[in-house]
Amino acid sequence: MAAPLGRVRLALDAMGGDHGATEVVPGGIAWALENPTDELILVGDELVILQIAGGKLPANARIVHGPEVIGMDEHPAQALRERKGASILVATNLVREGEADAVVTAGHTGAGMAAAVLRLGRLPGVDRPALAVQFLLREKPLVLLDVGANPDATPENLYQYAHMGSIFSEHVLGVSNPRVALLSIGEEKGKGDQRIQKATELLDLADLNFTGNVEGRHLAADEADVVVCDAVLGNVSIKLVEGVTTTITDMFRQEFRRLPFGPIAAILMRPAIARIRAKLDYERIGGAILLGVKGSVVITHGRARKRMVNFACSTAARAVREGVSGRIASALAAAPSVAADGLPSGPAPA
Amino acid sequence: MAAPLGRVRLALDAMGGDHGATEVVPGGIAWALENPTDELILVGDELVILQIAGGKLPANARIVHGPEVIGMDEHPAQALRERKGASILVATNLVREGEADAVVTAGHTGAGMAAAVLRLGRLPGVDRPALAVQFLLREKPLVLLDVGANPDATPENLYQYAHMGSIFSEHVLGVSNPRVALLSIGEEKGKGDQRIQKATELLDLADLNFTGNVEGRHLAADEADVVVCDAVLGNVSIKLVEGVTTTITDMFRQEFRRLPFGPIAAILMRPAIARIRAKLDYERIGGAILLGVKGSVVITHGRARKRMVNFACSTAARAVREGVSGRIASALAAAPSVAADGLPSGPAPA
Numbered sequence: 005m006a007a008p009l010g011r012v013r014l015a016l017d018a019m020g021g022d023h024g025a026t027e028v029v030p031g032g033i034a035w036a037l038e039n040p041t042d043e044l045i046l047v048g049d050e051l052v053i054l055q056i057a058g059g060k061l062p063a064n065a066r067i068v069h070g071p072e073v074i075g076m077d078e079h080p081a082q083a084l085r086e087r088k089g090a091s092i093l094v095a096t097n098l099v100r101e102g103e104a105d106a107v108v109t110a111g112h113t114g115a116g117m118a119a120a121v122l123r124l125g126r127l128p129g130v131d132r133p134a135l136a137v138q139f140l141l142r143e144k145p146l147v148l149l150d151v152g153a154n155p156d157a158t159p160e161n162l163y164q165y166a167h168m169g170s171i172f173s174e175h176v177l178g179v180s181n182p183r184v185a186l187l188s189i190g191e192e193k194g195k196g197d198q199r200i201q202k203a204t205e206l207l208d209l210a211d212l213n214f215t216g217n218v219e220g221r222h223l224a225a226d227e228a229d230v231v232v233c234d235a236v237l238g239n240v241s242i243k244l245v246e247g248v249t250t251t252i253t254d255m256f257r258q259e260f261r262r263l264p265f266g267p268i269a270a271i272l273m274r275p276a277i278a279r280i281r282a283k284l285d286y287e288r289i290g291g292a293i294l295l296g297v298k299g300s301v302v303i304t305h306g307r308a309r310k311r312m313v314n315f316a317c318s319t320a321a322r323a324v325r326e327g328v329s330g331r332i333a334s335a336l337a338a339a340p341s342v343a344a345d346g347l348p349s350g351p352a353p354a
Numbered sequence: 355m356a357a358p359l360g361r362v363r364l365a366l367d368a369m370g371g372d373h374g375a376t377e378v379v380p381g382g383i384a385w386a387l388e389n390p391t392d393e394l395i396l397v398g399d400e401l402v403i404l405q406i407a408g409g410k411l412p413a414n415a416r417i418v419h420g421p422e423v424i425g426m427d428e429h430p431a432q433a434l435r436e437r438k439g440a441s442i443l444v445a446t447n448l449v450r451e452g453e454a455d456a457v458v459t460a461g462h463t464g465a466g467m468a469a470a471v472l473r474l475g476r477l478p479g480v481d482r483p484a485l486a487v488q489f490l491l492r493e494k495p496l497v498l499l500d501v502g503a504n505p506d507a508t509p510e511n512l513y514q515y516a517h518m519g520s521i522f523s524e525h526v527l528g529v530s531n532p533r534v535a536l537l538s539i540g541e542e543k544g545k546g547d548q549r550i551q552k553a554t555e556l557l558d559l560a561d562l563n564f565t566g567n568v569e570g571r572h573l574a575a576d577e578a579d580v581v582v583c584d585a586v587l588g589n590v591s592i593k594l595v596e597g598v599t600t601t602i603t604d605m606f607r608q609e610f611r612r613l614p615f616g617p618i619a620a621i622l623m624r625p626a627i628a629r630i631r632a633k634l635d636y637e638r639i640g641g642a643i644l645l646g647v648k649g650s651v652v653i654t655h656g657r658a659r660k661r662m663v664n665f666a667c668s669t670a671a672r673a674v675r676e677g678v679s680g681r682i683a684s685a686l687a688a689a690p691s692v693a694a695d696g697l698p699s700g701p702a703p704a
Contacts, residue, residue: 141601152539155547189502189589197505197586220593224601236547237587239539240570244591247571248598251491255633256606259626269622276609283605 011041012321015095015104016313018048019073020111022306025049028110029056031313035321036065038314042321045104047095070094073111076306080114084122092116096123099299106300106320110291110308116301117153117294124298127329129336132157133296134165135235135303136172137242138289141224145177148187148223148231151238151292159202160342162186162232163210166203167335168295169230170212175326176293176319177229181213185228187237188217199234209340249284290315293323296332300324361391362671365445365454366663368398369423370461372656375399378460379406381663385671386415388664392671395454397445420444423461426656430464434472442466446473449649456650456670458641460658466651467503467644474648477679479686482507483646484515485585485653486522487592488639491574495527498537498573498581501588501642509552510692512536512582513560516553517685518645519580520562525676526643526669527579531563535578537587538567549584559690599634640665643673646682650674 016032018025025048036044043064046053049071054061061067070091074083084093092111096119098104109116117135126133134150149169154161166184173182186203188196193216194204200217207214218227223241233241263269290312291304300323304316323329366382368375375398386394393414396403399421404411411417420441424433434443442461446469448454459466467485476483484500499519504511516534523532536553538546543566544554550567557564568577573591583591613619640662641654650673654666673679 141598155539187590189505189586197584200586220590220595221597221600223594224597233590234547236539236550237590240537240583240587240591241594243570244573244594245570245598247574248491248595249602250571251574252599252602252630252634255630256626259629260623262629263622263626265622269619272613272615272619273610276606276613279609279612280602280605284602 010325011043012039012106012324013043013045013104014106014108014317014320015045015047015068015098016317017092017095017107017109017111017116018046018053019071019091020109021304021308023309024073025052025056027309028313029053031308031310032317033057033062033065034310035314035317036062039321040064044317045095045098047098048091068094068098074115076112078112078115080112080118081122083115084118090115092119093123096120100124105324106302108302108304108313108316108320110304110306110313110316113152113303116303120294120297120299120301124301127296127298127333127336129333129339129341130164130168130296132161132164133294134161134168135292136169136295137292138177139223139245140284140286140289141245142226144226144229145173145179146223146229146231147173147177148233148238148241149295150233150235151242152235153294155235157199157234159199159206162199162203162234163206163342164296164336165232166207166210166212166214166230167339168332169232171328171331171335172293172295172323173230175328175331176322179229182229183215183227184212184230184232185215185218187223187231187233187241188219191217191219193217203232206342211339253280253284287312288315290319293319295328298329300328360675361393362389362456362674363393363395363454364456364458364667364670365395365397365418365448366667367442367445367457367459367461367466368396368403369421369441370459371654371658373659374423375402375406377659378663379403381658381660382667383407383412383415384660385664385667386412389671390414394667395445395448397448398441418444418448424465426462428462428465430462430468431472433465434468440465442469443473446470450474455674456652458652458654458663458666458670460654460656460663460666463502463653466653470644470647470649470651474651477646477648477683477686479683479689479691480514480518480646482511482514483644484511484518485642486519486645487642488527489573489595490634490636490639491595492576494576494579495523495529496573496579496581497523497527498583498588498591499645500583500585501592502585503644505585507549507584509549509556512549512553512584513556513692514646514686515582516557516560516562516564516580517689518682519582521678521681521685522643522645522673523580525678525681526672529579532579533565533577534562534580534582535565535568537573537581537583537591538569541567541569543567553582556692561689603630603634637662638665640667640669643669645678648679650678
């Protein structure tokens with residue numbers, strides 16, 4: 005059942021995340037109120053959701069019962085097999101059955117990804133989906149992928165990620181002709197390990213704005229719009245940025261407190277600190293998007309509160325409206341297809 | 355020819371680095387003056403060195419002529435074959451011939467590593483050397499390796515790095531019973547790609563304080579003393595920290611300048627800024643050390659000035675005095691040896 009043109013039906017896993025329904029439900033409702041022509045489907049324990057919502061929902065919101073929660077210590081695939089009532093599974097099934105266009109969850113990342121892969125399936129041309137996030141350390145948006153979907157990426161996987169990231173950058177983030185680069189050990193094109201070298205050969209044949217390599221420091225600079233890497237490298241990178249950012253801002257905070265006029269300085273510096281906080285505000289990116297599956301799946305932070313859940317819903321809706329999945333499938337169908345031995349098996353573009 | 359007990363003879367590549375002899379020679383001389391019982395051998399263009407030194411050298415310093423420089427754009431192995439008078443090659447040969455114990459260079463990293471591997475050779479039990487650096491984001495020293503020596507590490511390489519890093523941490527940085535961890539995608543032991551999973555199996559058999567995985571954010575926390583990874587992951591990590599640190603400190607600087615009382619604030623905050631700068635002062639780590647070769651080789655930053663060159667000499671001398679190379683060879687001789695298929699071929703420790 006297709007939705008009316010331009011109307012997005014969003015299945016929100018209301019039970020996931022560290023704060024559970026208490027934060028997720030109000031975040032979803034805020035999004036529904038701001039987007040009255042879209043539809044919100046809250047998936048979770050009906051009584052709990054109604055209680056948190058104060059007994060009534062916006063006109064464009066409804067509840068689908070799915071009361072079970074997958075714990076952070078559970079094995080994703082096994083939990084999905086055993087818990088047919090898990091909110092993330094019920095939400096994903098709504099997309100599978102054509103009742104919804106997108107899933108948003110703050111729950112177990114592995115369970116969210118497994119549900120998407122098992123229930124929605126991969127897009128044609130995609131061997132492995134990738135988890136993509138936006139980096140915040142500069143004005144222009146930068147998207148990094150894969151940050152955790154597929155631990156043993158092949159050069160062919162990186163080649164596909166490059167297409168998926170480029171489409172997300174152009175159509176969701178609004179970057180025209182996005183520069184695509186591989187994250188590696190040196191700036192010179194092709195420098196890196198064998199996987200990166202082979203991916204470079206493949207990407208040289210792709211119909212993308214492929215610019216070669218970027219180094220770690222370039223993630224904070226304006227060198228590329230889409231940065232492609234394997235899951236270990238991507239995941240370590242985003243968590244390292246999180247750690248370094250926290251450590252350095254804590255250093256400033258502590259050192260200023262130690263000044264003799266500390267309390268006065270704290271008041272005087274408040275506007276500057278607020279501007280820095282706004283720049284590093286990761287809540288506004290909404291979360292990570294799983295690219296390469298049949299449907300829009302946004303996995304937000306386990307610690308996400310109302311505001312971030314709202315942003316996650318917006319990102320998922322934008323991906324639906326811009327037809328990201330369809331564009332990925334078309335792009336990979338048109339791209340020179342790549343055989344498992346890493347050599348292009350189709351004709352290269354002129 | 356062995357040196358008198360405890361006396362370190364250090365061959366300093368006087369010509370390398372962005373600033374060349376102008377910074378390297380005074381840095382080396384400062385070290386020689388502070389360590390009068392050690393010996394400094396300045397390797398480079400004799401006339402240039404003498405001119406920069408003001409015509410005279412400390413009693414414990416001498417010059418060995420090696421006037422050629424390998425450019426940053428040259429291919430390391432080829433340049434070493436063609437330039438017999440390259441300062442880094444002449445300096446490394448002094449260690450090979452027993453005239454010196456350690457090499458320090460601010461020049462081409464690839465050339466420094468290639469000279470070490472080709473002229474000094476690998477220690478018994480070491481398949482690949484690794485480049486190790488200290489991380490500065492916390493009080494207790496943390497060593498990360500490999501950050502750039504060997505792009506396609508095997509699980510067996512990671513196993514050897516763990517031993518090398520543990521010895522460096524204990525004997526050069528003074529950490530007792532260092533906690534060794536693998537850098538990976540999740541905290542649970544064994545989580546990660548196949549290389550990390552296999553390295554985990556091997557390290558479980560090692561006589562090391564192996565604690566499992568750390569994530570990217572833990573590099574800024576007190577979770578491990580030695581963090582082991584492949585070169586791409588290590589190199590991206592150190593350069594990402596460099597980029598993020600610069601970006602965030604610049605953000606603070608710019609935002610404070612925008613405050614209405616900016617110039618006054620700048621003066622008031624000076625002591626706090628100075629303390630933060632001291633904490634993030636990467637010059638004091640001296641540079642990266644190449645572990646696993648027969649001799650001490652420290653490769654400092656291309657941008658190193660006098661002070662950092664002095665610290666690099668101190669690190670190299672400490673590694674010699676503590677017998678790091680010998681300890682690595684002994685540790686790997688005693689460790690269950692690991693076959694290329696990743697299975698231990700020797701008896702596991704009880």
